[in-house]
Amino acid sequence: xxxxxxxxxxxxxxxxxxxxxxxxxxxxxxxxxxxxxxxxxxxxxxxxxxxxxxxxxxxxxxxxxxxxxxxxxxxxxxxxxxxxxxxxxxxxxxxxxxxxxxxxxxxxxxxxxxxxxxxxxxxxxxxxxxxxxxxxxxxxx
Amino acid sequence: xxxxxxxxxxxxxxxxxxxxxxxxxxxxxxxxxxxxxxxxxxxxxxxxxxxxxxxxxxxxxxxxxxxxxxxxxxxxxxxxxxxxxxxxxxxxxxxxxxxxxxxxxxxxxxxxxxxxxxxxxxxxxxxxxxxxxxxxxxxxx
DNA sequence: ATAAAACAATACCGATTAAGTATAGTTTAT
DNA sequence: ATAAACTATACTTAATCGGTATTGTTTTAT
Numbered sequence: 001x002x003x004x005x006x007x008x009x010x011x012x013x014x015x016x017x018x019x020x021x022x023x024x025x026x027x028x029x030x031x032x033x034x035x036x037x038x039x040x041x042x043x044x045x046x047x048x049x050x051x052x053x054x055x056x057x058x059x060x061x062x063x064x065x066x067x068x069x070x071x072x073x074x075x076x077x078x079x080x081x082x083x084x085x086x087x088x089x090x091x092x093x094x095x096x097x098x099x100x101x102x103x104x105x106x107x108x109x110x111x112x113x114x115x116x117x118x119x120x121x122x123x124x125x126x127x128x129x130x131x132x133x134x135x136x137x138x139x140x141x
Numbered sequence: 142x143x144x145x146x147x148x149x150x151x152x153x154x155x156x157x158x159x160x161x162x163x164x165x166x167x168x169x170x171x172x173x174x175x176x177x178x179x180x181x182x183x184x185x186x187x188x189x190x191x192x193x194x195x196x197x198x199x200x201x202x203x204x205x206x207x208x209x210x211x212x213x214x215x216x217x218x219x220x221x222x223x224x225x226x227x228x229x230x231x232x233x234x235x236x237x238x239x240x241x242x243x244x245x246x247x248x249x250x251x252x253x254x255x256x257x258x259x260x261x262x263x264x265x266x267x268x269x270x271x272x273x274x275x276x277x278x279x280x281x282x
Numbered sequence: 283a284t285a286a287a288a289c290a291a292t293a294c295c296g297a298t299t300a301a302g303t304a305t306a307g308t309t310t311a312t
Numbered sequence: 313a314t315a316a317a318c319t320a321t322a323c324t325t326a327a328t329c330g331g332t333a334t335t336g337t338t339t340t341a342t
Binding site: 168170191200201203 | 286
Binding site: 001002003004005008011012015076080084087088089090091092106108109111112113116119120123124127131132133135136139 | 142143144145146149152153156217221225228229230231232233247249250252253254257260261264265268272273274276277280
């Protein structure tokens with residue numbers, strides 16, 4: 001019932017990239033130091049984000065990372081799922097056979113959990129990095 | 142981002158107790174067998190639920206468990222928090238110093254996560270065991 | 283009073299996952 | 313050709329999860 005440390009780092013890294021000038025590229029090391037994220041761990045996380053198209057990576061000298069799309073087009077859910085996979089709040093919502101072992105016909109627990117999961121998913125979808133960027137600017141840093 | 146197995150078991154055990162006749166007491170063994178929950182693990186879970194007043198335990202011969210309050214007065218959140226502790230979706234929402242280490246003044250990530258956490262908490266509060274009981278009756282089992 | 287049927291408390295254990303590190307390789311600007 | 317960056321994969325350590333074991337307590341029936 002808690003986000004991974006990696007997801008927390010990912011949120012902060014993507015926010016950092018959101019605040020750059022358009023076209024600006026920064027090395028992982030800069031993000032790592034500014035956000036207090038262990039460098040090698042961050043590199044791993046950035047790879048997941050790159051796979052999902054959330055960031056774009058540039059190899060070689062002068063390389064680094066930049067956002068892969070506009071901040072407004074990246075939601076917290078996008079980042080969360082890039083790092084942790086799909087939001088699933090209970091085993092019975094992953095493996096459809098799970099419930100059938102316990103409740104042969106119909107499982108009311110499953111029923112409401114599915115609904116809660118949907119609300120949670122929507123909730124993470126509600127926030128994008130344009131909004132976070134505004135908050136950040138507004139309050140300084 | 143997922144509920145404990147123990148919480149899942151707890152939901153099902155409390156639902157089972159909700160469906161009993163008023164005043165009826167059942168041994169852990171009966172719940173265990175009916176719901177496919179390892180007995181000793183269930184006993185541990187029931188102890189947490191008893192501490193929270195959700196179930197009432199009776200020792201000695203002829204003892205067992207019954208609900209500690211009306212099904213309508215037990216929410217999914219009550220059960221979840223009895224088993225796992227308070228709903229906290231990120232480390233920075235547990236330890237207030239955590240954010241300050243990283244973002245010295247104001248942390249927009251923290252800000253929105255706090256709001257999401259509140260929504261999630263309300264969502265688990267929305268469902269009580271009277272409702273689950275109705276679903277269960279309606280669909281048989 | 284004592285035996286047995288239940289729960290209580292605590293400690294332990296093995297497996298999995300999370301968090302982070304290491305090693306070797308690839309790409310690219312200079 | 314070299315060095316500065318990222319890539320890929322595998323490894324390691326620590327924490328958590330899911331479950332079990334042991335010993336003790338309470339209560340009812342005999």
